[in-house]
Structure formats: structure tokens, C-alpha cells
Amino acid sequence: xxxxxxxxALAAGLxxxxxxxxEGIVAAIVPAGPSEHLASPVLPDTVRLPTxxxxxxxxxxxxxxxxxxxxxxxxxxxxxxxxxxxxxxxVLPSENAMLRVEIQAxxxxxxxxxxxxxxxxxxxxxxxxxxxxxxxPALTPQAQVSVRLPDGGSLSAMTEVPEVAAFARVxxxxxxxxxxxxxxxxxxxxxxQMYRLGEEPQVxxxxxxxxxxxxxxxxxxxxxxxxxxxxxxxxDQSARVFRAVPGEPETAYDITLRARDxxxxxxxxxxKNILQDLKLGPI
Numbered sequence: 038x039x040x041x042x043x044x045x046a047l048a049a050g051l052x053x054x055x056x057x058x059x060e061g062i063v064a065a066i067v068p069a070g071p072s073e074h075l076a077s078p079v080l081p082d083t084v085r086l087p088t089x090x091x092x093x094x095x096x097x098x099x100x101x102x103x104x105x106x107x108x109x110x111x112x113x114x115x116x117x118x119x120x121x122x123x124x125x126x127x128v129l130p131s132e133n134a135m136l137r138v139e140i141q142a143x144x145x146x147x148x149x150x151x152x153x154x155x156x157x158x159x160x161x162x163x164x165x166x167x168x169x170x171x172x173x174p175a176l177t178p179q180a181q182v183s184v185r186l187p188d189g190g191s192l193s194a195m196t197e198v199p200e201v202a203a204f205a206r207v208x209x210x211x212x213x214x215x216x217x218x219x220x221x222x223x224x225x226x227x228x229x230q231m232y233r234l235g236e237e238p239q240v241x242x243x244x245x246x247x248x249x250x251x252x253x254x255x256x257x258x259x260x261x262x263x264x265x266x267x268x269x270x271x272x273d274q275s276a277r278v279f280r281a282v283p284g285e286p287e288t289a290y291d292i293t294l295r296a297r298d299x300x301x302x303x304x305x306x307x308x309k310n311i312l313q314d315l316k317l318g319p320i
Contacts (some may be wrong), residue, residue, distance in 0.1 A: 046070045060276070116143035116167065124167075126192035128182045134175045134201040139183055142167040142190070151185040151239065156289060157210045157279055159235025174232055175201045176208060176281055201281075205229075205317055206278040207259060208243045213272070217263025218238040218309070227255045227317055246317060248283060252320030260309040263294070268300035278312060 114122045122144035129137045140150060146167045149160050155176040163169050173182070175198040183193040209219040219242035221231060227245030244259065261276070263269075274294040281287050292311060 042163040075227055080279045105123045114144075117146070124186060124190065124192060126182065126184050126194045128180070128194040128196050130175070130180075130196050130198045130200075131172065132200075133245075134198050134204050136173040136175050136180055136182065136196070136198065138169075138171055138173050140169040142186060145187050148187045150187065152235070153183045153185075154180065155279065157208050157277060158239050159210065159241035159242055160237065160239045161235050170230075171234065173234065173247050174204075174206055174208075176206060176243075176279060177201065202283060203249050204245055204247050205282040205315060206243055206245045206279075207281075207312070207315065208241060209261065209312075210244070210279075211274070212238055212276065212278040213274045214268035215239070215264060216274070217261055217306075218242055219244060219312075220260045220262050221257055222260070223257035223315075224255050226253065227251070227257050229257070244315075246315075248317060248319065251317060251319040254316070257315040257317060259312040259315065260307055260311070261292075261311055262305060262307040265297045265299075265304050265306060267299065267302055270297050270302055272296050280313065281314065282317075 061162065116122055120143045123140075124140070124142040124145070126141075127137075127139040131137045136154075138152070138154075140163065142148070142168065143149070143162055146162050146165050149293045150163060150165075150169070151160055152173075154173060157176070161169050161171065176259055178197065178199050178201050179195060180198045180201070181193065181195040183191060185191050209218070211217055214237060216237065218233070219231065221229065221244050223229075227246065229244055232241075232243040232245065234241045234243070244257070246257070263274070272284055273296050276294065278292060279287075279289045294308075296308075297306065
């Protein structure tokens with residue numbers, strides 16, 4: 038009898054174990070006894086927090102960010118080549134009573150400027166870097182040169198050229214389209230140098246002769262020559278003449294050339310009796 042009961046109990050245990058394994062159920066043993074509830078903690082009506090030490094406020098460092106307006110302002114004063122925009126004019130005396138002129142305007146590349154010396158002007162172009170260099174015959178011992186820039190600003194410089202007293206010089210300033218030229222006709226012993234400065238609308242021609250080299254005197258005949266073109270016909274042309282000869286008073290005067298007939302386009306006009314001849318001799 039006991040053997041049969043143990044066999045039945047063993048069979049029941051094996052069956053239960055087989056079913057639990059097949060269904061993936063994990064058995065848990067719960068201890069017997071009544072469930073107990075934990076008591077809620079008792080909180081005070083007020084809570085006093087500890088006092089923390091005060092910390093001094095530190096001012097934030099100045100921002101290193103540069104305003105956009107300031108950056109643009111700085112860039113506006115820098116040329117495309119990284120140089121400052123500030124223009125400059127240098128005038129230095131050179132041999133044969135010449136002026137060595139240098140104009141620097143880095144932020145005005147390929148623009149035109151007007152150069153004035155002793156009341157006579159000519160127009161010259163700046164290079165791609167805003168620079169112009171040229172030699173200019175001095176017309177007075179205290180030689181002042183001024184430059185008018187495209188933005189309306191101006192520059193001025195002066196230098197002493199005492200050697201100019203040894204030269205006879207006649208200058209002709211042309212204004213307008215297709216300006217003419219100054220022509221000299223003299224014996225070889227009296228022939229001097231002819232300088233042309235500038236371009237439209239203002240061109241300056243200067244005849245120059247050192248008198249100390251002359252072995253004998255003579256006459257230099259000066260005239261004005263102009264080609265008649267489609268751009269200058271039908272309109273008056275103006276010119277200004279300056280004359281400085283040692284032993285003579287300095288003179289300057291204006292000339293107006295009346296409009297030429299446009300039917301004469303292609304012809305050349307030479308005015309021989311407008312300019313006074315130069316009577317030169319050794320000094």
C-alpha cells in the first residue's frame with residue numbers, strides 16, 4: 038500500500054515538472070504570512086536650508102567680435118593690393134630744371150587726374166596700381182604742383198628749382214577733343230627740346246632751351262598746329278600760353294580758336310602768327 042502511494046506521488050510530481058518546463062513558467066516561493074504596510078514618514082511643517090557663502094560677480098570679458106560696420110570701414114581704406122588708400126604726391130628737383138613727379142592713389146586705379154603747375158594743367162592717367170610718374174619742366178624757381186583726384190580731393194607739393202633761370206621756356210595748354218601741338222622752327226644751334234604731357238581733354242606742350250650753352254643768338258619761331266577731325270570741328274577750342282625767357286617779364290594769355298568747318302575734316306591747320314617768336318642769345 039505504501040509503495041503504491043509513493044509511486045502515485047512521484048508520478049504527480051513528474052507531471053507537474055513536465056508541464057512547468059513546457060510552458061516556461063518559473064515557480065516562485067512566496068513565504069506565508071500576513072502582508073505588512075510600512076508607515077509614512079512624518080515631515081516637519083518648515084524646512085530651513087543652510088546658508089551658502091556669497092560669490093562675487095565677475096564681469097564678463099569684453100567681446101572680441103568686431104562690428105561688421107568697422108570691418109567694412111577698414112576694408113574701404115585698403116586697396117585691392119593690400120595697401121592703404123591714402124594718396125600722396127612727391128615733387129623733387131632734377132637736372133636741367135626738371136621736376137620728378139610721383140602720384141600715388143592706390144584706391145583710384147586706372148583713373149584720370151588733373152595736374153596743374155604754374156597755372157597750366159594737363160590730364161594724365163593712373164596705372165592699374167593707382168600710380169603715375171613723369172618728368173615735368175619747371176616753369177618757376179618756386180615750383181608748385183597740385184593734383185586733383187577723381188573723388189574731388191586734391192594734393193599739393195612744392196620744391197625749389199633755381200636752375201630754371203638758365204632756361205627759356207614756352208608752354209601751350211590745349212583743351213578739348215583732338216588737341217593740337219606746339220611747333221618750333223629754329224636753326225639747329227638754337228633748337229631745343231619739346232615735351233608733351235597728358236592726354237584729352239587737357240594736353241600740355243613745353244618748348245625748352247638752355248641759354249648757357251648758346252654760342253650765338255638767333256630766333257626761334259613758334260606756331261600752333263592742329264588736325265581738323267570729326268570730334269573737334271564745329272566747336273571752338275581754347276588754349277593758354279605761358280612764356281618765361283631770362284631778361285624778359287613773364288607772360289601768360291589765353292587763346293580761343295574758332296570752330297573749323299567740318300567739311301575740312303582730315304586737313305591740318307597751322308597758326309604761325311599767334312605765338313611770339315623767341316629771340317635767344319648767350320647769357
